[in-house]
Amino acid sequence: MANEADVLKALEKVADPAGRPLSAAGVVSGINVVGGKAFVSIIGDPARADLWEKVRLAAEQAVAQLAGVEKAVVTLTAERAPQPAAQGGHHGHAHPPQGAPRQGLAAAVANIRFIICVASGKGGVGKSTTSANLALGLAAQGWRVGLLDADIYGPSAPRLFGLHGKPEVADGKMIPHEAYGVKVMSIGFLVEEDVPMVWRGPMVSQALTQMLGDVAWGPLDALVIDMPPGTGDVQLTLAQQVPMSGAVVVSTPQDIALIDARRAVSMFQRVEAPILGIVENMSYFLCPHCGGRSEIFAHGGARHDAEKLGVPFLGEVPLDIAIRETSDAGRPVVGADPQGEHAAIYLNLAAKVKTLLETQTKRAAPTIVKG
Numbered sequence: 001m002a003n004e005a006d007v008l009k010a011l012e013k014v015a016d017p018a019g020r021p022l023s024a025a026g027v028v029s030g031i032n033v034v035g036g037k038a039f040v041s042i043i044g045d046p047a048r049a050d051l052w053e054k055v056r057l058a059a060e061q062a063v064a065q066l067a068g069v070e071k072a073v074v075t076l077t078a079e080r081a082p083q084p085a086a087q088g089g090h091h092g093h094a095h096p097p098q099g100a101p102r103q104g105l106a107a108a109v110a111n112i113r114f115i116i117c118v119a120s121g122k123g124g125v126g127k128s129t130t131s132a133n134l135a136l137g138l139a140a141q142g143w144r145v146g147l148l149d150a151d152i153y154g155p156s157a158p159r160l161f162g163l164h165g166k167p168e169v170a171d172g173k174m175i176p177h178e179a180y181g182v183k184v185m186s187i188g189f190l191v192e193e194d195v196p197m198v199w200r201g202p203m204v205s206q207a208l209t210q211m212l213g214d215v216a217w218g219p220l221d222a223l224v225i226d227m228p229p230g231t232g233d234v235q236l237t238l239a240q241q242v243p244m245s246g247a248v249v250v251s252t253p254q255d256i257a258l259i260d261a262r263r264a265v266s267m268f269q270r271v272e273a274p275i276l277g278i279v280e281n282m283s284y285f286l287c288p289h290c291g292g293r294s295e296i297f298a299h300g301g302a303r304h305d306a307e308k309l310g311v312p313f314l315g316e317v318p319l320d321i322a323i324r325e326t327s328d329a330g331r332p333v334v335g336a337d338p339q340g341e342h343a344a345i346y347l348n349l350a351a352k353v354k355t356l357l358e359t360q361t362k363r364a365a366p367t368i369v370k371g
C-alpha cells in the first residue's frame with residue numbers, strides 16, 4: 001500500500017513548467033492517502049493554467065500507477081497555504097495549536113483506516129444523534145473509533161457526550177476527550193459557549209483541517225465526522241477537502257427534508273465521494289403508553305429516495321423519547337442502554353456501515369478524475 005512518501009517519490013518523475021521535478025519545486029502543498037485513494041494538491045500559476053493542467057494530468061497518471069492506489073486525485077490551487085503568522089487571532093476564540101496543519105493532516109489521516117462523513121441537507125434532522133450513536137455502534141464491533149464534531153455552527157458533541165473543557169495539549173497536539181471508548185473532538189471544546197460563532201468559509205475549512213491534523217487521534221479504524229448541516233459552499237469544500245471513505249446522509253421522512261437530502265447526495269456525487277447510504281431518522285413514532293405506531297411524517301420516503309438514487313438505504317430510526325432524553329443528558333442511547341431496542345437499531349446501522357466500508361474499498365474501480 002502506497003504512503004505519502006511514495007506519492008512524493010512518484011512526483012519526482014513529473015516536471016513543472018520550468019522543468020523541475022514537482023517533488024523538489026516546492027509546489028506540492030498537500031498529500032493524503034486514505035483507503036486506496038491518493039489526494040494531492042499542487043500550487044499552480046493561474047496565468048499559465050494550460051501548462052499547469054498538463055502537469056496536473058501527468059501527476060495524476062504518475063500517482064495512479066503506484067501499487068495500492070485505486071484512484072488518484074490531483075487538484076491545482078492558486079493560493080499558497082496561509083502562513084502560521086497570518087492564522088488565528090480572529091474573534092478572540094481559543095484556537096487549536098498552530099503548526100504545519102497540512103503535514104499534520106497527512107500524518108493524522110494516514111493512521112485512520114476509514115473516514116465517514118455524516119451529513120444532512122438541513123439542520124435539526126438528527127445528524128449529530130446519528131453520528132454519536134453510529135460511532136458508539138462501530139466501537140461496539142471492536143473498532144477503534146473517533147468522532148469529530150465539525151458542525152462549526154452548532155457543535156453538539158459537548159451536549160451529546162456530557163464533555164466539556166479545553167483538551168490538553170501534548171507535543172503540539174490536542175488530546176481528544178474520550179467517552180464510551182470513543183475519542184471525541186469538537187470545536188465546542190475550544191470556544192466558550194456564549195461566544196457567537198461567525199465563521200467565514202475559509203475559516204471553517206481551516207478549523208476542520210486543524211481538528212483533523214492537530215489532534216492526537218492515534219491509529220483509528222474509523223473517524224466519524226459530524227458535518228455542518230446543509231449543502232452550501234462550505235459543505236462542498238469540506239466534502240472535497242476531507243479524504244473520506246464514505247458519506248452517510250441523514251433525513252427525516254418529510255418531503256421538504258428529502259429534497260434537501262437529495263441535494264446532499266448529489267453534493268457528494270459531485271466530489272465523487274462514495275455514498276454509504278441514507279438513514280431515515282424520526283421515521284415513525286412508537287407510543288410509550290400504548291405501544292401504537294404512528295407514521296407522523298409519512299414514513300418510508302427516504303427508503304424510496306435511496307432506491308431512486310441508487311444508493312443503499314441504511315435503516316429507520318424511530319422518533320422516541322428515550323433517544324432524545326439520553327442524547328440531551330450526555331449519554332447517547334447506545335452507551336446508556338447497549339442491550340436495549342434503540343441501541344439495537346444503531347448497532348445494526350453500524351454493522352451495515354462497517355460491511356459497506358470493508359467491501360466497497362475492495363470494490364472501488366481504478367478511475368482517474370479531473371481535479
Ligand SMILES: Nc1ncnc2c1ncn2[C@@H]1O[C@H](COP(=O)(O)OP(=O)(O)OP(=O)(O)O)[C@@H](O)[C@H]1O
Binds near residue numbers: 282
Ligand atoms: N430519533 C430521535 N428520536 C427523538 N429525538 C431525536 C431523534 N433524533 C434526534 N432527536 C432529537 O432532536 C434534536 C435534534 O437532533 P440533533 O442535534 O441530532 O440534530 P442535528 O441534525 O445534528 O441538528 P443541527 O442541525 O442543529 O446540528 C435533539 O434534541 C435530539 O435529541
